[in-house]
């Protein structure tokens with residue numbers, strides 16, 4: 001029927017169907033608009049039930065007592081020493097891994113895009129990055145254990161061939177810095193994937209214009225290239241931060257429940273291993289939503305700014 | 312000029328070793344199960360474990376089911392929105408972005424509380440219900456990837472013109488969707504599917520908290536009990552991820568004019584750019 | 588005295604030589620255009636002057652200083668690009684100030700100069716805008732101001748107008764020329780649009796395959812093309828192949844008709860030479876003057892507004908001619924035989 005309507009209905013003068021004078025038998029037009037909404041139902045239904053509602057449930061639960069009364073106690077409990085320490089640890093780990101990922105990723109992308117190397121090098125790295133950025137979680141932890149664990153190939157090689165005891169020197173894969181290094185394996189490729197297009201967007205003419213105006217290489221980078229890239233870099237940094245903040249499986253496979261980042265703490269809460277208080281759990285989840293949501297939204301804002309410049 | 316090239320070369324070499332050393336070390340480690348010789352014993356051990364195959368196939372089936380569900384939800388809706396309600400599109404983009412923003416553990420926590428024993432829809436009390444819950448969870452996680460790749464596919468297809476052309480020829484809406492749109496979108500759908508698969512076959516958080524016999528929890532178990540098998544499993548997982556990504560890329564490029572080559576968009580939806 | 592000289596400059600990429608033995612000297616304050624088809628090496632020569640490419644051979648001097656190997660940022664060159672290339676992170680004022688800033692000028696000097704430059708391009712009111720908030724024409728004017736602000740010795744413009752639409756192209760090229768004259772700055776302007784080159788240049792370099800085919804004033808280039816390439820690239824010249832009958836008296840044959848040239852020919856009888864004739868140099872009206880006539884059959888006649896362009900066949904050659912439209916003038920009909928009268932002095936002998 002819609003087909004027939006589309007073909008048969010006369011073109012509405014003046015464009016919009018809404019501008020048809022009231023009183024005319026224009027009922028057909030609004031009804032069609034109503035039908036159109038029906039097409040959204042399956043998706044809307046699914047998204048509401050399995051995405052929106054669970055989140056809303058947790059967020060409201062964070063403000064309730066177990067009996068359903070309104071309270072700020074759960075949020076206040078978040079500032080308790082154990083939980084606050086856990087957030088601090090998570091934030092610190094995410095910041096460090098995002099910082100290293102962003103800096104290393106930027107350097108690598110620079111080398112790939114502007115380093116004057118053959119094109120296949122770039123192709124190889126980008127393809128590999130696509131894989132590595134998705135190679136997170138438990139297998140990644142295994143790989144690092146096999147490499148840098150106490151009996152890992154590299155650890156043993158250093159000890160036997162170079163006489164250098166990594167662990168004796170203070171390194172420990174199952175510690176903060178070990179985790180940060182492991183995270184780098186998916187953070188760095190992620191950074192490469194998102195920042196290379198931004199580096200591509202640096203126009204050659206900008207460099208030439210700057211040079212012809214008397215600028216040195218350093219001046220060009222300080223006054224033009226880096227400011228142009230800044231929103232992209234900052235945005236990517238936030239994205240890496242959020243990415244690290246939500247990481248659970250990698251930590252869990254490396255350190256079990258020992259290393260108390262927020263996702264691990266929530267995981268333990270849900271498992272019921274620790275004092276089981278669902279409403280405190282809700283508050284924990286709310287904290288995660290806020291941190292992840294905030295950094296992602298800021299990322300999107302910064303990205304749209306970067307795109308505006310690129311036009 | 313020369314210097315920058317040398318610096319670039321050094322950076323690339325360092326990065327390459329950072330990427331490749333763990334892979335090589337894991338591989339070598341996986342061959343050392345038998346003392347004093349190279350062997351594939353760890354792999355033999357993995358494959359002879361009935362749990363390996365059962366959990367892997369469980370996860371594969373769950374992933375495939377999730378892919379089917381999210382495809383069934385996303386394709387018609389995206390088509391409909393593009394055709395009839397373009398104004399809804401930013402909203403849909405935002406919703407499908409949520410699973411990337413909200414950490415998975417938060418989502419599954421919500422499921423456990425919302426669909427537990429005293430819920431109207433007590434999915435997590437029966438085994439069958441929990442299986443469904445897991446599939447739904449994976450489908451939710453896959454929304455961003457499936458939506459982006461389908462949406463990109465429709466963009467290059469110009470489905471509006473295609474639909475109008477079919478309508479003028481007198482085709483019904485169903486005919487259009489099943490005979491015109493879907494066959495043309497196959498590459499985009501398959502490409503999104505491989506990405507989804509690579510993410511969900513080793514997924515841990517959902518499977519573990521829903522207590523399902525999936526591959527992710529199995530991996531953790533092996534990691535705690537064994538020494539060499541985890542390395543073998545890591546190698547296998549990496550190979551599987553690699554295969555999925557390569558297949559995804561191939562399908563993402565299948566359409567002429569998609570130009571998704573080395574475009575991170577297909578890999579990571581945030582990076583989607585308006586590529587001309 | 589020439590201010591900018593290029594001596595026997597060549598540039599090769601591997602085995603591919605894109606500029607060959609290019610010679611040019613530009614006087615102070617002169618406005619030179621490079622004109623030529625795509626890929627003929629205009630940009631390459633310009634980039635060698637700017638220092639972005641190093642010549643494979645040859646020398647470049649500016650103000651008697653050899654700059655062949657000088658880095659671009661030490662050459663005091665102003666450059667304007669086809670795609671504007673404004674720094675997107677800076678306002679108009681900051682863009683214009685850039686060259687002064689990197690040179691370490693003080694705040695007051697910079698502000699004064701920026702003001703002066705923005706006044707020059709009539710964009711004072713947009714000083715705080717960002718490039719993405721402006722039209723292409725405005726951006727290109729800012730790019731011009733940015734290039735001029737540090738008082739460069741030479742201004743280079745690489746097809747600065749080709750990204751703009753036709754109307755702005757004309758008004759901006761006049762503005763560029765006016766500013767150039769006002770500042771008296773030595774300028775090299777690249778274009779592939781012959782009308783553009785003819786209308787604003789002091790001299791034009793017509794380039795072909797990496798070489799300068801002819802260097803001359805617009806008048807010379809247009810009226811006395813030295814080579815067949817220049818003749819065909821500039822304007823809409825008729826190129827007529829004729830057979831020499833008698834070199835000493837300048838007698839040549841077109842099809843069955845014989846005409847006499849003004850000059851002695853440097854070719855022997857029986858050889859083929861090419862003559863050029865401007866479309867506007869003849870008339871078919873009764874009583875038209877001219878010592879030479881050619882009769883042919885009309886193959887097309889197009890009404891172009893102010894002129895009527897007619898083509899006729901004479902022997903093997905097609906000759907077009909333009910006549911002003913007037914109420915009394917009836918365009919010739921197809922197949923009609925007409926006689927075109929013109930002065931033999933308008934016929935040029937072209938070398939290949």
Ligand SMILES: Nc1ncnc2c1ncn2[C@@H]1O[C@H](COP(=O)(O)OP(=O)(O)OP(=O)(O)O)[C@@H](O)[C@H]1O
Pocket residue numbers: 600603605623624625626627628629630631632779
């Ligand atoms: N970096 C390079 N490597 C190899 N060949 C090049 C390079 N740069 C330019 N060329 C070649 O040199 C020739 C001249 O190029 P150039 O850019 O100077 O032409 P142009 O006259 O400016 O043309 P257009 O009007 O299209 O801008 C072209 O054939 C081009 O392919």
Ligand SMILES: [Mg+2]
Pocket residue numbers: 629630631745
């Ligand atoms: Mg050019």
